[in-house]
Amino acid sequence: MSIFATSSSTRDPATAAPGVSGAPEPEEQTTRTRLVVRRFLRNWQAVFGLCAIVALFALAYLGPLVSPWGYAESDYTAFLQPPSADHWFGTTQIGNDVFAQTMRGLQKSLVIGLLVGVISTGLASVVGAAAGYFGGWTDRILMWFTDLLLVLPAFLIIAILSPSFRGKTWLVFVALLAAFTWMITARIVRGMTLTLKEREFVTAARFMGVPAWRIIARHILPNMASLLIIDATIAVGGAILAETGLSYFGFGVQPPDVSLGTLIASGTDSAITFPWLFLFAAGFLIVAVLSVNLVGDGLRDALDATSGRASKADEDDPAPGPVGVAA
């Protein structure tokens, strides 16, 4: 029985408002996700980037199903042919279909990029949040370890280690790349954890008796979700480029497997004379990384605006507040 039953009965029943129990009834549920999606869709570059990524994935996985040639098949009747109706992107010196190879390479690069992005962000959030929340020795040890990895030259170490996993699956390569990408985000996560730790809802959870790991997983990390999403997206782009670079020098993906890096490596010498060997792989690489960056930018604008900072040029969208509390 609410005490407000007594107060509303002293007033004219015809005018009895729902009183304090009436939460505002919005016409549509303005959840944060919906707001973010709306803002994202308003940014044409971000939408373009998103469509491009979807198109690339579709092309990379569906393309080989449509193409008559496999990536390792050699067509002995056509060596070094320019693009034609038969071979859409032309052929290499030994008759491999460049389209099939490029698609296969695209698959590999995209998957590696995606995995590295997700794993490195996941690792960064766990390490950063633990360091920030527990403080003391945990913080010192984890941050010392982070700083150590920051100092080590990633490229050299992967290059040195690569002969030892020649012949093993490319997942080892993914693990190594991820191991060298998470450090800076971990520091940022740690900083944000230190701020969030002082927020009253975290104090409330602590005084309720909620164990530390549950507080981190349920309260601290979800409130950093915007940062983590943006970071993961941008890490994907960086990972694709890193993988390409390493594969170019022969340290990443090993033959007979192809990636955009290996394709670019084999096509560099003939870039001017037989451009189709080089241009398609390079072009797809640029499109992939550019689209990922556009999406990352778009996400950052969409997420940041709802967290309160409206940009000056954004006339239409100052930070929305709860319905019922005006400017």
Next chain:
Amino acid sequence: MSLIDPVFDRADSRAGEAVLRVTDLTVSFPSEQGRVQAVRQLSYQVDAGEVLGIVGESGSGKSVSSMAVMGLLPPQAKVSGSVRFRDTELLGKPDSELSRIRGRNVAMIFQDPLSALTPVYTVGDQVSEALLAHGKGRLTKQAAARRAIELLDLVGIPNATSRFKAFPHEFSGGMRQRVVIAMAIANDPDLIIADEPTTALDVTVQAQVLEVLRTAQEVTGAGIVMITHDLGVVAGFADRVMVMYAGRAVETGAVDEIFTRPRMPYTLGLLGSIPRVDATGRQALVPIEGQPPSLAGLAPGCPFAPRCPLVVPVCEEVEPDLEEVRGLVGHRAACHRSEELGDPDPAGVFGVPEPTVRSTAAPRGRRPAVLTVDGLAKRYDIIKGAVLRRRVGSVHAVDGISFEIREGEILGLVGESGCGKTSALLEILSFTTPSRGRVEVLGRNVATLDRTTRKRLRRDVQVVFQDPIASLDPRMPIADILAEPLSTHRVPKEEIRRRVPELLRLVGLRPEHASRYPAEFSGGQRQRIGIARALALEPKLLVLDEPVSALDVSIRAGVINLLDDLRARLGLAYLFVAHDLSVVRHIADRVAVMYLGKIVEVGDVDDVFGAPQHPYTQALLSAIPIPDPVKERARERILLTGDLPSPADPPSGCRFRSRCFRYAALSESERDLCEQQEPPRERHGNSSDGHEAACHYAQVHTVL
């Protein structure tokens, strides 16, 4: 003083003329929900030498209207209407011309003095800058510096010559606000707009700053527009009052008229909903149902209609104009039924919930103790050095406090910022062995607890925090927030599913809203959710850290009534930490006053408020503004001198002696006692049992 007179115009030569005339001011902003009409056809006038108090809650448009007058709104805002400062029309002027008027003829004082002052320049430089910006070759830098020192002296900054070179962060909040006032009056303005200048300050500091504003007004003869939500401040300071609601003025008039005979139900409701520090007896506060309307897409008719007890059909169709009430000169109200508002008793018009009878089973002495604190101290070490860290000193944020809370009792712990009440709270709640002293919760010493017992004990002590926005995780729906304490303590899922709607109903919310997110609720509702979460585990002691200070005035009454009702029904004990003594007077049984980490006075509420013994309590009570203009103007004010001493280096003996007016009136030999011996907390004279004060020369002095 000789340099001051020629620069400031004679105050009386300009009295009576209209300095500012605002006509039909309309401001709108774009937003996600459409155009927000923040200010709608606002008209008012300020004469020279007069103080106009603009009262309103959040969303009423009071700050926006003043920013529009100064031309400080962002470019997205659409402003129309007329703002005449003396004979010049301000609206539509380019920023360069407005810059010549701003700071010289019209000055503004903002709410937060820390952000109003640039941190990298000295205070003296900033005051000189205010002078030089409009001096235009007339003033040399040295002359400006000299004038700045005079101004700092005028506003009451001690040692102005040496403080001239200090930085803003070296000042306390009250001192910073004085510097801002010095900057505002530097060029002898005709109009000073003060936007909630004392909201961020403690009560005693507020009293000092209001004094400074009065001096500023006398010296410059300017008209002052004082924007605030605190009706007590308005009662003591303003000559005329304008009440704003949903972007327009709903009542204007002389301050005495408005407070004794309000003609608009909103004003009446506001007056009835504020707890008064001089109120005796136990009546429930008169809450105003509902919350202020969203200014995007207002419905036709009076915006107050959904919350008004006197609403009739015409109210929902036609918005009333601000018209003179028949029979009263100069008193205007925007209400269709303003003449019928004969009964000035808010309880009669709005209806007040019956105060739930408190089932006091046994007298205090026989009830079990829920919380016992004995000599609690919390020490923070000051550590210097990065590599070789060493302790160079310590701050005793809490330095030996003792109190006891019995079952079903409310203890109010009051004090200003820096007194250590929040540190005491956190120390008690952490359930760890304190630096010194003993904490017993429900009879168990927290130093002897192991982890499982500690977790189990947490069920019995729960917390409600100050900031309703920050205390709820914005990413969890309400149902999850309420379920969290239950699931942490292994309550089965069906039980949780049953309990969550029950909790929502207990605090006056609708159970259907359980799937919504905190952002979709108003401040008052969020605080109710916080209270519901604290009650989920059926605790015996509820610790509340300033639960209503972040809420709007008209919402506070509802939450305070709720807390009162819950206490009576569930037999809870509260530890109520607050700096707002009016709320404490209303709801608490006993009160303990803290100063610099020590409790200086403790006792039953009526004893301490009615017959305070310690000089700090007396000063505190005299500084609290009462929303009654006649009483407020006739009151004796005890102003404390100086600033709060640094807790790292408190005065020897009695900590309050550096600011104590009683100490200042003592003879040399009597002062020795205060300097050398810390006064013990004890009963004095024939005060009632349980009323103790820590003062060597305690004397009752009624200030309310």
